[in-house]
Amino acid sequence: MTEWFEGNVIANRVSLHYYRTGGRDGNGKPVLIVATGVTDMGIGYSRVAQALEDDYDVILYDKRGHGYSEKLDTGYTFEEHAADLIDFIAALNVENLRLIAHSGGAAAAIIAAADHPDRVAGLILYEPCWGSGWGGWQATADGMTDWFNDTISMTREELTTKWQEDNPNWTEEELAWQVESKVLVSPHVVQTFQQPEPHWQEALPKIHCPILLLTGDLNNGLITQDDVRAMAALWNDGSVVQIKGAGHMAHYDQYEQFVSAVRIFLADI
Numbered sequence: 129m130t131e132w133f134e135g136n137v138i139a140n141r142v143s144l145h146y147y148r149t150g151g152r153d154g155n156g157k158p159v160l161i162v163a164t165g166v167t168d169m170g171i172g173y174s175r176v177a178q179a180l181e182d183d184y185d186v187i188l189y190d191k192r193g194h195g196y197s198e199k200l201d202t203g204y205t206f207e208e209h210a211a212d213l214i215d216f217i218a219a220l221n222v223e224n225l226r227l228i229a230h231s232g233g234a235a236a237a238i239i240a241a242a243d244h245p246d247r248v249a250g251l252i253l254y255e256p257c258w259g260s261g262w263g264g265w266q267a268t269a270d271g272m273t274d275w276f277n278d279t280i281s282m283t284r285e286e287l288t289t290k291w292q293e294d295n296p297n298w299t300e301e302e303l304a305w306q307v308e309s310k311v312l313v314s315p316h317v318v319q320t321f322q323q324p325e326p327h328w329q330e331a332l333p334k335i336h337c338p339i340l341l342l343t344g345d346l347n348n349g350l351i352t353q354d355d356v357r358a359m360a361a362l363w364n365d366g367s368v369v370q371i372k373g374a375g376h377m378a379h380y381d382q383y384e385q386f387v388s389a390v391r392i393f394l395a396d397i
Contacts, residue, residue, distance in 0.1 A: 150185030165231025169195035209236035265325035
């Protein structure tokens with residue numbers, strides 16, 4: 129990780145912070161970008177990046193309002209995040225990329241991949257957040273608003289204690305990045321849950337690259353059996369892998385299973 133490039137780029141008029149395992153200009157390996165969920169930081173995927181950097185040029189970025197990226201008062205719709213991602217890709221002159229998109233990041237990624245199918249060679253939708261688990265988008269949005277407000281009101285010490293108690297199997301580094309992400313996230317990011325339901329049903333059929341739906345345990349994560357069936361009826365080239373014994377943060381809960389599933393999918397692209 130000491131050799132990774134760390135920098136900022138202007139994308140969609142926003143300064144986005146990122147790490148890149150292949151250095152400033154890449155290393156000729158296939159590019160893999162990680163789009164995180166709401167409140168998370170790109171560097172929180174450092175363990176995953178370390179596992180994959182021998183084969184891929186991995187780019188971990190902080191979305192607007194997150195981590196060390198610019199924090200605006202507005203602009204936290206999925207459409208704006210998708211526009212940020214596409215401009216970020218263009219600013220780095222990246223083509224034919226692979227994309228891991230988690231939770232709210234997945235909701236934005238399907239918009240980006242549907243509108244720019246020539247840019248994305250493979251898409252991993254990891255525990256996408258678009259209305260599951262709480263019985264619909266409005267219930268999801270209400271529940272996540274309460275969670276968000278409760279989380280950002282906690283001190284660093286309170287967050288550390290809570291994450292340690294709730295997630296005893298996570299590494300110290302993973303716990304530290306989770307706490308840091310909650311400390312740094314802008315309170316304006318709550319706007320994410322004050323927008324209409326993502327139009328994933330319309331966008332998904334427009335994506336022609338291979339798709340992997342990665343879920344946690346279907347009784348523990350965010351995706352339900354009905355969601356899996358609904359997505360499978362819409363995509364052109366999709367598959368599903370369930371990470372046993374994992375919740376919404378499967379890359380922490382069951383790291384080896386997660387990395388294995390990602391490796392197998394990417395190897396076929």
